[in-house]
Amino acid sequence: xxxxxxxxxxxxxxxxxxxxSGDLPxxxxxxxxxxxxxxxxxxRSTVREALKRLAAQSLIRTxxxxxxxxxxxxxxxxxxxxxxxxxxxxxLSMNDVNFDTACEARFALERACAPLSAQRRTADHLATMRAxxxxxxxxxxxxxxxxxxxxxxxxxxxxxxxxxxLSYQLAGxxxxxxxxxxxxxxxARDRSHIVGLHTAIADALDASDAxxxxxxxxxxxxxxxQLGQSVAAEKNGAKKITPKAN
Amino acid sequence: xxxxxxxxxxxxxxxxxxxxSGDLPxxxxxxxxxxxxxxxxxxRSTVREALKRLAAQSLIRTxxxxxxxxxxxxxxxxxxxxxxxxxxxxxLSMNDVNFDTACEARFALERACAPLSAQRRTADHLATMRAxxxxxxxxxxxxxxxxxxxxxxxxxxxxxxxxxxLSYQLAGxxxxxxxxxxxxxxxARDRSHIVGLHTAIADALDASDAxxxxxxxxxxxxxxxQLGQSVAAEKNGAKKITPKAN
DNA sequence: AGACATTTAAATGTCTGACAAATGAAAAAT
DNA sequence: ATTTTTCATTTGTCAGACATTTAAATGTCT
Numbered sequence: 001x002x003x004x005x006x007x008x009x010x011x012x013x014x015x016x017x018x019x020x021s022g023d024l025p026x027x028x029x030x031x032x033x034x035x036x037x038x039x040x041x042x043x044r045s046t047v048r049e050a051l052k053r054l055a056a057q058s059l060i061r062t063x064x065x066x067x068x069x070x071x072x073x074x075x076x077x078x079x080x081x082x083x084x085x086x087x088x089x090x091x092l093s094m095n096d097v098n099f100d101t102a103c104e105a106r107f108a109l110e111r112a113c114a115p116l117s118a119q120r121r122t123a124d125h126l127a128t129m130r131a132x133x134x135x136x137x138x139x140x141x142x143x144x145x146x147x148x149x150x151x152x153x154x155x156x157x158x159x160x161x162x163x164x165x166l167s168y169q170l171a172g173x174x175x176x177x178x179x180x181x182x183x184x185x186x187x188a189r190d191r192s193h194i195v196g197l198h199t200a201i202a203d204a205l206d207a208s209d210a211x212x213x214x215x216x217x218x219x220x221x222x223x224x225x226q227l228g229q230s231v232a233a234e235k236n237g238a239k240k241i242t243p244k245a246n
Numbered sequence: 247x248x249x250x251x252x253x254x255x256x257x258x259x260x261x262x263x264x265x266x267s268g269d270l271p272x273x274x275x276x277x278x279x280x281x282x283x284x285x286x287x288x289x290r291s292t293v294r295e296a297l298k299r300l301a302a303q304s305l306i307r308t309x310x311x312x313x314x315x316x317x318x319x320x321x322x323x324x325x326x327x328x329x330x331x332x333x334x335x336x337x338l339s340m341n342d343v344n345f346d347t348a349c350e351a352r353f354a355l356e357r358a359c360a361p362l363s364a365q366r367r368t369a370d371h372l373a374t375m376r377a378x379x380x381x382x383x384x385x386x387x388x389x390x391x392x393x394x395x396x397x398x399x400x401x402x403x404x405x406x407x408x409x410x411x412l413s414y415q416l417a418g419x420x421x422x423x424x425x426x427x428x429x430x431x432x433x434a435r436d437r438s439h440i441v442g443l444h445t446a447i448a449d450a451l452d453a454s455d456a457x458x459x460x461x462x463x464x465x466x467x468x469x470x471x472q473l474g475q476s477v478a479a480e481k482n483g484a485k486k487i488t489p490k491a492n
Numbered sequence: 493a494g495a496c497a498t499t500t501a502a503a504t505g506t507c508t509g510a511c512a513a514a515t516g517a518a519a520a521a522t
Numbered sequence: 523a524t525t526t527t528t529c530a531t532t533t534g535t536c537a538g539a540c541a542t543t544t545a546a547a548t549g550t551c552t
Contacts, residue, residue, distance in 0.1 A: 056258070065532065084333070166350075291536070311503060313545055
């Protein structure tokens with residue numbers, strides 16, 4: 001019944017609550033480890049384990065030296081991106097999320113920011129997108145590099161919406177799917193089709209034609225889902241053939 | 247120049263990479279702390295700090311006792327929801343994200359899953375939404391409870407899309423905005439307008455009328471943004487009045 | 493042989509004390 | 523006044539000990 005968590009977990013929670021509630025403002029210095037161990041009536045090691053837990057969540061940073069200590073850390077969008085991406089990637093791989101589901105989520109979300117991007121994208125975003133398109137058209141490119149460039153292209157599209165919260169939320173959806181995409185073998189024909197759609201999307205964004213961007217993204221979603229289907233089909237086929245041997 | 251991270255951070259990264267790469271499968275038991283401290287040639291305390299970092303990210307779980315140890319943890323959608331929500335909430339509050347930006351992101355994402363929800367929502371989802379609408383219409387409800395119910399309503403809408411990845415991504419956007427919404431004072435007229443829109447949305451979902459859901463969500467977005475604007479206006483006004491006193 | 497009680501070994505959780513390393517500030521020297 | 527030195531504070535790391543939990547091994551009785 002009793003599921004008493006570790007002392008270090010309790011202490012971490014206590015400090016975390018103080019940070020989340022705003023009781024401890026940004027850049028505020030926490031008491032030293034020695035002081036905390038007195039306050040909580042535990043040993044220094046236990047306090048340290050609690051602090052490491054918080055550090056792993058980017059809630060605090062530590063500095064050594066006379067004026068050092070643990071400080072409440074301002075969570076930047078950069079740091080949040082990173083956590084979001086690794087968490088999303090793990091979630092997908094550990095729960096055997098199928099390609100269709102991940103793909104559907106990704107394009108649904110991406111289409112959500114397409115109108116905003118058509119309205120606000122800067123020349124910089126367009127330049128990034130066109131640069132990635134050029135890379136994707138190079139003949140000797142590996143499948144992995146192609147996927148990475150695909151991700152960069154879509155990131156630029158999302159960033160074009162000019163809403164950092166959207167970019168943050170989308171980071172997980174767009175990047176976490178990369179490992180799944182890496183399982184696909186892209187034929188020359190596949191690539192040229194995708195590059196064509198990317199080009200059309202860039203052009204439509206250039207012309208601020210939101211409905212067209214939406215339609216093209218829908219096409220891309222359909223096409224990508226088909227590519228994924230063929231991979232899944234091969235897998236299922238293999239799985240079904242094996243028992244047949246009995 | 248030299249930015250050598252702590253030993254415990256290095257060891258945590260080493261183990262984390264092994265987990266993310268799939269080298270350590272789910273439910274695999276890590277070597278004991280004593281063994282790890284030998285392998286990495288560090289003390290047991292250092293190993294423990296590394297393990298606590300991983301535990302804070304839900305990458306491992308630990309068990310005491312003879313057959314205990316640290317095990318690679320399957321990251322569940324539940325756990326991921328929680329992390330996503332707290333991270334998003336912190337990100338918004340720590341970076342002074344204004345209401346407009348958060349609101350825009352939230353409704354853009356929500357509209358993305360509206361068509362899917364119109365297509366797939368179950369009777370259960372609709373029942374939850376109508377129950378929340380009923381609660382929202384109660385006269386004595388506090389602003390906080392009203393907001394909480396609002397969040398529950400929108401969660402049901404999102405979950406109706408039947409895509410766990412979408413639900414996970416949206417959790418942050420929908421729930422993290424709650425603290426910002428809590429700063430709004432809802433008049434009786436505001437509430438009745440919102441309840442009216444919620445009812446219309448539930449009806450439209452019931453009728454699987456995706457375009458209508460989209461339109462209603464857009465209306466709700468506009469209305470919510472207006473409410474937020476008035477709060478921001480009061481704040482700015484107050485800020486500008488103070489210096490006038492000089 | 494089977495059921496129950498006891499012991500034991502292995503593992504994490506916690507504590508204590510110590511030293512190393514970094515670092516800014518105060519004190520001392522020039 | 524400026525530079526150098528000393529010093530106190532704080533985190534990082536280590537070693538060893540004991541407490542607690544847990545399941546398996548062992549022993550005991552029916």
